[in-house]
Amino acid sequence: xxxxxxxxxxxxxxxxxxxxxxxxxxxxxxxxxxxxxxxxxxxxxxxxxxxxxxxxxxxxxxxxxxxxxxxxxxxxxxxxxxxxxxxxxxxxxxxxxxxxxxxxxxxxxxxxxxxxxxxxxxxxxxxxxxxxxxxxxxxxxxxxxxxxxxxxxxxxxxxxxxxxxxxxxxxxxxxxxxxxxxxxxxxxxxxxxxxxxxxxxxxxxxxxxxxxxxxxxxxxxxxxxxxxxxxxxxxxxxxxxxxxxxxxxxxxxxxxxxxxxxxxxxxxxxxxxxxxxxxx
Numbered sequence: 001x002x003x004x005x006x007x008x009x010x011x012x013x014x015x016x017x018x019x020x021x022x023x024x025x026x027x028x029x030x031x032x033x034x035x036x037x038x039x040x041x042x043x044x045x046x047x048x049x050x051x052x053x054x055x056x057x058x059x060x061x062x063x064x065x066x067x068x069x070x071x072x073x074x075x076x077x078x079x080x081x082x083x084x085x086x087x088x089x090x091x092x093x094x095x096x097x098x099x100x101x102x103x104x105x106x107x108x109x110x111x112x113x114x115x116x117x118x119x120x121x122x123x124x125x126x127x128x129x130x131x132x133x134x135x136x137x138x139x140x141x142x143x144x145x146x147x148x149x150x151x152x153x154x155x156x157x158x159x160x161x162x163x164x165x166x167x168x169x170x171x172x173x174x175x176x177x178x179x180x181x182x183x184x185x186x187x188x189x190x191x192x193x194x195x196x197x198x199x200x201x202x203x204x205x206x207x208x209x210x211x212x213x214x215x216x217x218x219x220x221x222x223x224x225x226x227x228x229x230x231x232x233x234x235x236x237x238x239x240x241x242x243x244x245x246x247x248x249x250x251x252x253x254x255x256x257x258x259x260x261x262x263x264x265x266x267x268x269x270x271x272x273x274x275x276x277x278x279x280x
Contacts, residue, residue, distance in 0.1 A: 114256035131248055134171060139240075140225060141169045147224040162218045169219060176210050177219050183207075192217070234273050 119126045148166045157163055180195075187204060189195060195204050196213040207216075230236040265278070 110257045112254045115254050117252040136244055137174055138171055141174050143224040143227055144169050144222050146227050148222040162214055
């Protein structure tokens with residue numbers, strides 16, 4: 001047999017507080033602060049205690065008393081006459097900042113006119129011969145032959161190596177090599193060896209007609225611009241070319257008064273110490 005639920009506990013009556021009583025409590029003058037006090041008798045878990053608590057007094061709510069606020073004291077501000085007698089407030093430091101002339105801007109005189117002392121309305125080869133004359137190319141041939149001699153006398157060189165069949169590089173052969181190297185920029189293939197293929201899908205006969213594949217590769221291996229070594233200058237291998245080109249430009253070109261400077265970026269994935277990676 002299921003147990004019947006006991007009688008429900010009667011709800012406690014709520015105590016109503018009139019507005020007039022609240023106003024009387026707030027207007028009472030007392031300097032002490034009272035918190036909200038909630039009085040209630042403890043409840044027991046037993047049935048006897050529940051019956052006794054049913055007839056107990058309802059809880060009473062006591063509101064905090066109102067505290068009297070003291071009047072705000074008035075501070076008299078100094079008059080204009082007092083300010084004239086005492087003067088403005090003095091600063092902490094007596095030092096005064098003064099402007100001085102550190103120097104004058106250098107006056108650049110543009111006495112020359114904008115001029116280019118190179119060929120006008122010429123072919124591309126004319127401009128190349130103007131910037132890279134036979135003297136600098138002959139110097140390049142000399143340094144390349146010296147590098148080939150070092151590789152030939154090296155202990156790591158084998159008898160089957162291509163360097164054992166080296167012949168001194170001449171000026172005309174160097175120009176052909178540079179021409180084929182520039183032409184590779186217009187006809188791009190996956191590998192350098194592909195330019196000498198005889199397949200009709202990849203055949204570029206101009207390369208095999210001017211120079212053999214092995215000769216082109218061995219010249220590229222021995223190509224040098226200087227025989228000096230330096231651990232401080234990362235560009236020592238091409239320092240001669242940079243200085244020569246800068247001097248050549250200073251001799252053949254005079255800029256105008258209005259200049260716009262910018263740097264060019266070239267996509268390159270080779271090995272270099274100071275190569276920069278630009279994501280976007």
